[in-house]
Amino acid sequence: MAYNNLIRANDPMAINMLKENLAHFENNIAYMQAVNDYYKANGTMVNFEGIDYAEAVRLDERVNGYQSAPYPGRFFKENYEKIGRIKSNIDRLENRPKTMFNGWQFVGGEAIINLANNRLQLIFEEKPTSEQRAILKQNGFKFAPKATAWQRPLDYKIMATANRIDFIKPLDGKTPMDLQPKMTHRNAPER
CATH class of the missing domain: 1.20.58 (Methane Monooxygenase Hydroxylase; Chain G, domain 1)
Structure with a gap:
């Protein structure tokens, strides 16, 4: 090596x-x-x-x-x-959490965290409407034919973006950001 x-x-x-x-x-x-x-x-x-x-x-x-x-x-x-x-x-x-993000179920599909490809993938049971596809594109999602999913690179901005998209809200009524583990802040020295 x-x-x-x-x-x-x-x-x-x-x-x-x-x-x-x-x-x-x-x-x-x-x-x-x-x-x-x-x-x-x-x-x-x-x-x-x-x-x-x-x-x-x-x-x-x-x-x-x-x-x-x-x-x-x-x-x-x-x-x-x-x-x-x-x-x-x-x-x-x-000592880090196994994943920094959690996926969720939404009406008509599922949001999956793909750590291997570093992507948030949205898998729909049926093809999204043209209006839904336009919203996904406006928010930086692209369709990946190999994965048969709408996806976007995984970072903390993506959860804020997912909060704004109504048709991928979790079934339990929470926001995607609420489902994510909270970041622990390091103890920074006082200045």
């Missing part, structure tokens, strides 16, 4: 990929510590298991030239910073 690729939060494998990255950087730290310990004990990297002679000479020259160990503190610091960011991302993804 490449460790500089973007990992999207809505990817179902995001947590697994982050855990792989975490293991990679933790292994880097263990390796660098082993190299530094070997150099400290022997004064050279020659005969260190896993490093060929040319690499050992390169590390020895680097130490003798301008640093006190093959891997000085800045290498560790960079890895620990990356590990900290990865751990916080894993924690954030593991």
